[in-house]
Amino acid sequence: MASSAETQLAPHLALVAGEVSGDMLAARLMAGLKPHLPDLRFTGIGGPRMLEQGLQSDVPMDTLTVRGLLPVLLRYRELKGIQNRLRDRLLAERPAAFIGADYPGFNLGLEEQLRAAGIPTLHFVGPQIWAWRGGRIKKIQRAVSHMLLIFPFEEEIYRKAGVPATYIGHPLAEQIPLQPDVAAARRRLGIPEDAKVVTVMPGSRMVEIKHLSAPFAGAVALLAKRDPALRFVAPMAGERQKAYLVELLAKAGHRDLIDGGTLRLVDGQSHDCIASADAVLAASGTATLEVALFKKPMVIAYKVVQAEWLLIRNMGYLPWIGLPNILAREFVVPEFLQHAATPQALADAVWFQLRDEANRGRLRQRFLDMHHSLLRDSAEESSKAVLEVIGKR
Incomplete structure (x- = not known):
């Protein structure tokens, strides 16, 4: 066991992730830093992947995981209390740098306070100022010493705003093969190689499942009537999400889809489910980028509570909400937002994606090009930027 003096001398980084995607990003960065600084200590807040890399987490990451403006407002005092306690500890300990892994509502406020006190700050994944709430750039200028970016077009935006930035590639582009093995994925799921498969992804957050379960289930029912031979699989992020989806389907009158075997719920294995589709x-959300990297045709849906929709519908700068369309700068796949996300509209759009071979071929090529543009050694690129900021490169 290291002595207290040795602990004080060991380099120390603080990190915070509030969601699964941030946990993955931060864990890869931590793994990339270890060969350069073997004695590096990590503290903050993170999930299972960051814990595997040695993070000492103040609170469980799930405590921070909340989506949507209204849910955040309801838990504001609790989240602010966590932020303040962490800020006070870090001001006392003086880490070499603080790294916020996405989760900008929490992390940018913390970064601003730490940077004002002389602690270098990095933010991993640039807030989407190019999509909405561009006024946040002023807060970012105050809060962030260096931005780590996962989309290539963002670097110029931040540098023009005077924020040092490095494009490090998207970690998902490294994890997903350029040519996925569809047959192997289907074998792992027990799906015949010649089956027609639709993968249904209502989200990993409870609020997403709440709003999309009924229209998605309705679309599945319509598609199953149109072609009874279709197979439907839905990867579940966890038992809690699975139980909630089953409960909501029962309330909406669609429990028969599960009981009759039309819609198969799969524990985890989201990449196998996508590859099989x-x-x-x-x-x-991020899942749509995963689908694009697997070169699969898709239909994207987005629904929130009506009060939140009224607040945000006029705040966006782009005509797209799905990441594949944003990266392509055009509607390469259809999007259905709020009231437009009806079972019939979703079923018709999925049917087109299943049947139009010319469209399927075009999408494969577009998504392959997209994959190449996002492919970098993100762990190494991000760790180099961090080492430079803390003066260890």
Whole structure:
């Protein structure tokens, strides 16, 4: 066991992730830093992947995981208390740097206070100022010493704003093969190689499942009537999400889809479910980028509570909400937002993605090009930027 003096001398980084995607990003960065600084200590807040890399987490990451403006407002005092306690500890300990892994509502405020006190700050994944709430750039200028970016077009935006930035590639582009093995994925799931498969992804957050379960289930029912031979699989992020989806389907009158075997719920294995698919129906979010990297046709849906929709619908700068469309700068796949995300509209769009071979070929090539543009050694690129900021490169 290291002595207290040795602990004080060991380099120390603080990190915070509030969601699964941030946990993955930060863990890869931590793994990339270890060969350069073997004695490096990590503290802060993170999930299972960061814990595996040695993070000493103040509170469980799930405590921070909340999506949507109204849910955040309801838990504001609790989240602010966690932020303040962490800030006070870090001001006393003086880490070499603080790294916020996404989760900007929490991390940018913390970064601003730490940077004002002389602690270098990095933010991993640039807030989407190019999509909405561009005014946040002023807060970012105050809060962030260096931005780590996962999309290539962002570097110029931040540098023009005077924020040092490094494009490090998207970690998902490294994890997903350029040519996925569809047959192997289907064998692992027990799906015949010649089956027609639709993968249904209502999201990993409870609020996403709440709003999309009924329209997604309705679309599955319509598609199953149109072609009874279709197979439907839905990867579940955890038992809690699975139980909630089953409960909501029962309330909406769609429990028969599960009991009758039409819709198969799969524990985890989201990448196998995507690789196996002929088409995907997905909630807007990181999952849509995963689907694109697997070169699969998709239909994207987005729904929130009506009060939140009224607040945000006029705040966006782009005509797209799905990441594949944002990266392509055009509607390469259809999006259905709020009231437009009806069972019939979703079913018709998925049917087109299943049947139009010319469109399927075009999408494969577009998504392959997208994959190449996002492919970098993100762990090494991000660790080099951190080492430079803390003066250890």
